[in-house]
Each structure stands twice: as C-alpha cells, then as structure tokens.
Amino acid sequence: MQLKQIGAIHTPYKRTKEVPYQSSLSEEVCEIEIFREYEGGLKDIEGFSHLIVLYWMRKSEGYSLLVRTPWDTELHGLSTTRSPRRPNPIGISIVRLLERKGNILRVRGVDAIDGTPLIDIKPYVPEFGEKEKREVRIGWFEGRINR
Amino acid sequence: MQLKQIGAIHTPYKRTKEVPYQSSLSEEVCEIEIFREYEGGLKDIEGFSHLIVLYWMRKSEGYSLLVRTPWDTELHGLSTTRSPRRPNPIGISIVRLLERKGNILRVRGVDAIDGTPLIDIKPYVPEFGEKEKREVRIGWFEGRINR
Numbered sequence: 001m002q003l004k005q006i007g008a009i010h011t012p013y014k015r016t017k018e019v020p021y022q023s024s025l026s027e028e029v030c031e032i033e034i035f036r037e038y039e040g041g042l043k044d045i046e047g048f049s050h051l052i053v054l055y056w057m058r059k060s061e062g063y064s065l066l067v068r069t070p071w072d073t074e075l076h077g078l079s080t081t082r083s084p085r086r087p088n089p090i091g092i093s094i095v096r097l098l099e100r101k102g103n104i105l106r107v108r109g110v111d112a113i114d115g116t117p118l119i120d121i122k123p124y125v126p127e128f129g130e131k132e133k134r135e136v137r138i139g140w141f142e143g144r145i146n147r
Numbered sequence: 148m149q150l151k152q153i154g155a156i157h158t159p160y161k162r163t164k165e166v167p168y169q170s171s172l173s174e175e176v177c178e179i180e181i182f183r184e185y186e187g188g189l190k191d192i193e194g195f196s197h198l199i200v201l202y203w204m205r206k207s208e209g210y211s212l213l214v215r216t217p218w219d220t221e222l223h224g225l226s227t228t229r230s231p232r233r234p235n236p237i238g239i240s241i242v243r244l245l246e247r248k249g250n251i252l253r254v255r256g257v258d259a260i261d262g263t264p265l266i267d268i269k270p271y272v273p274e275f276g277e278k279e280k281r282e283v284r285i286g287w288f289e290g291r292i293n294r
C-alpha cells in the first residue's frame with residue numbers, strides 16, 4: 001500500500017501551529033496544484049462547488065491511541081479525533097472550489113501546512129452520506145465546536 | 148508514504164460487482180475489525196452515530212483520467228468521480244455505527260468488498276464542513292443520484 005503524490009497544497013501556513021483546528025474556520029484562499037500528468041482528471045470539476053481533498057500530513061510523527069485535543073482537557077480515543085498523529089497520517093478537508101486555472105485549483109477551507117503532498121481529490125456530494133443526517137450524534141465534540 | 152493496515156472490513160460483498168454504487172444505498176450490516184494493537188484508539192467511539200472510514204481498494208488496478216460511471220454515459224474527469232481506479236485507490240464511506248463489541252464495530256453503509264484493508268477511522272462531525280452547505284453544487288451528478 002504505497003501512496004503516490006499527485007500534487008501539492010500551497011497554503012499560508014508554514015508551521016503546524018498556524019493551521020486552524022477546524023478547516024471550516026480557515027478563510028484563507030489556498031492553491032491545490034495537480035501535477036501535469038494528472039491534470040486530465042480535472043475535466044468537469046468547475047461544476048462542483050466543494051471537493052474532498054486527501055493529503056499526507058508528512059510532518060506528523062508517530063501516534064498515541066489516546067490524545068488530548070484543543071477542544072477538551074480529557075483524553076479521547078484517537079479514532080474519535082482528527083489528530084494528525086495517526087498510524088496513517090491522512091488528512092481530509094472539504095474545500096470550496098473558487099476557481100480553476102489549468103492544473104491549479106484555488107480553494108478555501110484547507111487546513112494543511114504549505115507543501116503538503118496531495119493524494120486524492122473526490123467530488124463532494126452531500127447526498128451520498130446524509131440519509132440519516134438529522135440523527136447525527138457527535139460524541140464528546142457536542143457543545144465544543146463552532147457551528 | 149507507506150500505509151499500514153490497521154484492520155479489515157467484513158462485508159457480504161465478495162466481488163466488486165456486488166458492491167452498491169452509493170454507500171448510502173447499502174442497507175447491509177457489516178463489521179469493521181480493528182486490529183488489537185489499535186483497539187485503545189476506539190475509546191469514546193460509542194458516542195458517535197457516524198464515522199468516516201478510509202480503506203484501501205486493493206482489487207483496483209491502474210487508473211484512467213477520464214471515466215465512464217454507472218450514473219451517466221458521458222466520460223468525466225477522474226477527480227469528479229468515485230471510481231476505485233485512481234492513482235491512490237483510497238475509498239471513503241460515511242457509516243452508521245450500530246454497536247461496538249471490543250475491537251469490532253458493527254456498522255451500516257459500507258461499500259467495500261469483503262476483506263478490504265482498513266487504513267483510518269475518523270469521527271463524522273458534519274459541522275466541520277457545512278458552513279456553506281446550502282450553496283453546494285454537484286456538477287454532473289445533478290439529477291442522477293438518489294437523494
């Protein structure tokens with residue numbers, strides 16, 4: 001299971017500490033560069049307002065199964081957090097697509113540091129996962145996140 | 148960028164053709180097995196109704212930048228589809244958590260074949276990406292998916 005880098009994410013965040021905890025809090029415009037050999041896969045992307053972006057959090061080292069997050073003083077199970085320190089440091093952002101210029105996507109809503117390797121882009125189609133949306137429970141995040 | 152398998156997904160789908168095109172159409176109860184060494188990371192997971200599951204679609208071979216999907220007769224850019232044939236064959240499902248028994252999660256809504264390697268579990272917290280939800284445009288999927 002070897003990943004290929006298909007592009008790079010360019011953001012104003014140079015260090016981990018500058019990255020917003022919650023990608024929806026990020027108002028910065030960032031650029032996603034898709035390497036030329038994959039550019040053909042962007043056909044029709046202008047029709048989508050939002051995209052799912054997967055990236056490799058390469059600055060992350062090791063992991064703990066119990067983690068303390070910025071949201072809470074308690075330790076929580078790693079699988080219930082978005083901590084970058086995971087067995088596989090894959091990050092996901094749902095970004096708003098502002099503009100495409102060739103192999104560059106200008107987006108809003110990325111929470112990755114500058115130069116982060118891009119590994120996948122998928123269409124954001126909310127209907128796919130939202131059948132039972134009204135019944136969503138968010139565990140220990142309840143009352144702690146910015147809606 | 149080397150991935151570690153952290154578990155396995157057990158589903159009734161033995162072959163690619165049996166997997167539903169849209170995970171929200173999957174009514175089957177499936178089991179996600181987390182290997183014992185990572186079980187501690189599941190603490191507090193019972194509080195979440197939905198999880199984001201990332202897996203490696205190991206039966207996928209190669210990729211095309213333009214693909215024909217079951218939804219349409221036209222070719223679309225790979226980045227606007229959920230085709231498993233991608234440079235990095237990572238699949239995402241938003242699953243409903245029904246029950247946890249030790250290192251086994253019983254869930255609904257997986258669209259992976261039996262034995263698929265698990266690579267990550269993240270909490271599903273809709274507020275993270277939905278600030279501008281009302282303005283979502285879904286490109287060529289419009290009018291084609293089951294809402």
